Amino acid sequence: MRTIVIGGGLAGLSAACALIQRGQSVTVLEAREGVALETSFANAGMLTPSMPEPWNGPGVMRDLFAALFNPRASMKVHLHAIPSLFFWGLEFLCNAREKRYLQATIDNYRLCRYSKEKTLEIARELNLEFDLAERGTLCTFKDAHHFTSRRELCETLAAFGLNWRELSVPEVVELEPTLEPISDQLLGGIWLPDDARGDAHLYCRGLAKAIEASGSDIQTDAAVIKLITNGNAIRGVETRAGILEVDNVVVACGERMPMLLQTAGLDAPIRPAKGYSLTIDTERLGQLPNVSVVDDLTHSVVNVYGSRLRIVGTAEFTGFDKKPSSVRIENTFNDFAAVFPQIATRVDRELLRPWAGLRPMSSDGRPFIGPTGISGLFVNGGHGPLGWSMAAGSGSLLADLLLNRSPEIDAGPFRFNR
Numbered sequence: 001m002r003t004i005v006i007g008g009g010l011a012g013l014s015a016a017c018a019l020i021q022r023g024q025s026v027t028v029l030e031a032r033e034g035v036a037l038e039t040s041f042a043n044a045g046m047l048t049p050s051m052p053e054p055w056n057g058p059g060v061m062r063d064l065f066a067a068l069f070n071p072r073a074s075m076k077v078h079l080h081a082i083p084s085l086f087f088w089g090l091e092f093l094c095n096a097r098e099k100r101y102l103q104a105t106i107d108n109y110r111l112c113r114y115s116k117e118k119t120l121e122i123a124r125e126l127n128l129e130f131d132l133a134e135r136g137t138l139c140t141f142k143d144a145h146h147f148t149s150r151r152e153l154c155e156t157l158a159a160f161g162l163n164w165r166e167l168s169v170p171e172v173v174e175l176e177p178t179l180e181p182i183s184d185q186l187l188g189g190i191w192l193p194d195d196a197r198g199d200a201h202l203y204c205r206g207l208a209k210a211i212e213a214s215g216s217d218i219q220t221d222a223a224v225i226k227l228i229t230n231g232n233a234i235r236g237v238e239t240r241a242g243i244l245e246v247d248n249v250v251v252a253c254g255e256r257m258p259m260l261l262q263t264a265g266l267d268a269p270i271r272p273a274k275g276y277s278l279t280i281d282t283e284r285l286g287q288l289p290n291v292s293v294v295d296d297l298t299h300s301v302v303n304v305y306g307s308r309l310r311i312v313g314t315a316e317f318t319g320f321d322k323k324p325s326s327v328r329i330e331n332t333f334n335d336f337a338a339v340f341p342q343i344a345t346r347v348d349r350e351l352l353r354p355w356a357g358l359r360p361m362s363s364d365g366r367p368f369i370g371p372t373g374i375s376g377l378f379v380n381g382g383h384g385p386l387g388w389s390m391a392a393g394s395g396s397l398l399a400d401l402l403l404n405r406s407p408e409i410d411a412g413p414f415r416f417n418r
């Protein structure tokens with residue numbers, strides 16, 4: 001049985017790897033000149049079961065409306081993108097109800113936890129080097145409302161196994177001394193010791209090497225134009241080179257998934273949310289944070305991978321435009337400088353490497369993993385802001401479902417036709 005996986009990012013390569021581990025032969029078709037050059041390229045790198053909540057929590061409508069007129073808002077909808085978001089946006093807002101939001105948070109938590117175990121297992125088995133650090137996440141708080149909300153979420157997830165601890169300001173500084181300069185602005189912190197971090201792009205390159213070494217192949221510059229069906233079954237895919245016939249196809253092409261599924265008459269509620277990162281070599285930056293730091297007000301993240309510092313922040317709904325905007329780059333840097341003023345003064349801004357990627361956002365905050373209504377056609381996508389935290393687990397789930405095996409966790413919350 002031969003399977004084609006469309007997309008060589010975290011979702012596609014993880015699915016391919018899991019299928020190969022189960023004895024299958026796979027061909028990965030990737031549109032770009034190499035693997036993981038789109039959203040899986042320079043993300044924040046956080047493996048965070050501790051932050052599995054969808055972005056559309058209760059109150060999101062108010063936040064988005066306020067952000068329409070605030071160029072510095074950390075989550076922003078651009079007016080020109082509203083028509084393309086209309087029906088998806090209605091579903092996004094409907095899913096912001098407390099009960100749905102909480103259920104999606106718990107479902108995502110289970111998948112992220114499973115996924116973290118799988119990531120470590122695969123990294124060990126394949127001897128992958130991707131600057132993995134199992135050092136936890138520290139959330140810092142300047143706003144009492146955000147502090148209470150995060151505390152309540154941690155209490156909820158503790159019933160499902162989350163380890164967490166509330167920290168006083170002196171404890172925050174003891175854990176992460178680089179926060180000392182802003183300690184007078186902090187109310188406290190929450191420590192999430194089981195989180196990890198690692199470079200997703202390096203991980204993907206490692207997976208790609210292992211896939212090729214196993215005898216399966218990855219074809220780059222091989223964009224799939226169309227899915228070919230025969231009645232209610234998949235027959236293959238069409239690329240510029242012609243038609244490839246196969247038994248199974250896994251669509252894992254990030255924010256482009258809806259367009260491709262449409263060629264088979266299927267609708268996937270996924271839209272792109274742009275995010276930014278700035279990377280700089282750590283030479284001459286002085287003392288750096290040891291743990292991953294997340295700021296409550298701006299949602300910005302700061303991480304160190306090997307000899308690189310990465311600053312990540314902001315979300316924009318602005319269609320498929322991937323060009324980094326200078327205003328958002330400036331905002332991202334300013335958010336960082338508000339948390340790490342001392343490090344910021346040592347950064348040579350000319351040397352910052354800006355990047356923007358499109359998070360594939362589903363309207364209910366959960367990914368789509370498994371079979372579709374068309375026999376032999378599967379999906380693995382829509383992981384939004386959690387595609388690295390969920391990658392290895394989603395790949396395993398997909399492979400088990402494709403091979404009709406019992407998955408190790410409940411796949412129900414992630415089914416395509418939910």
Ligand SMILES: Cc1cc2nc3c(=O)[nH]c(=O)nc-3n(C[C@H](O)[C@H](O)[C@H](O)COP(=O)(O)OP(=O)(O)OC[C@H]3O[C@@H](n4cnc5c(N)ncnc54)[C@H](O)[C@@H]3O)c2cc1C
Nearest residue numbers: 007009010011031040043044046224254275386387388389
């Ligand atoms: C700024 C930012 C920070 C983030 N931080 C984190 C984080 O800390 N932790 C976390 O868990 N997640 C994070 N994410 C989310 C995570 O990066 C994404 O969810 C994940 O990369 C999505 O992976 P993917 O494989 O679905 O998509 P992609 O990585 O985009 O891969 C899809 C691939 O499909 C290819 N493709 C598209 N169309 C076709 C076609 N027709 N034929 C063939 N190939 C095609 C593309 O070229 C691409 O390589 C972040 C995202 C951003 C933008």
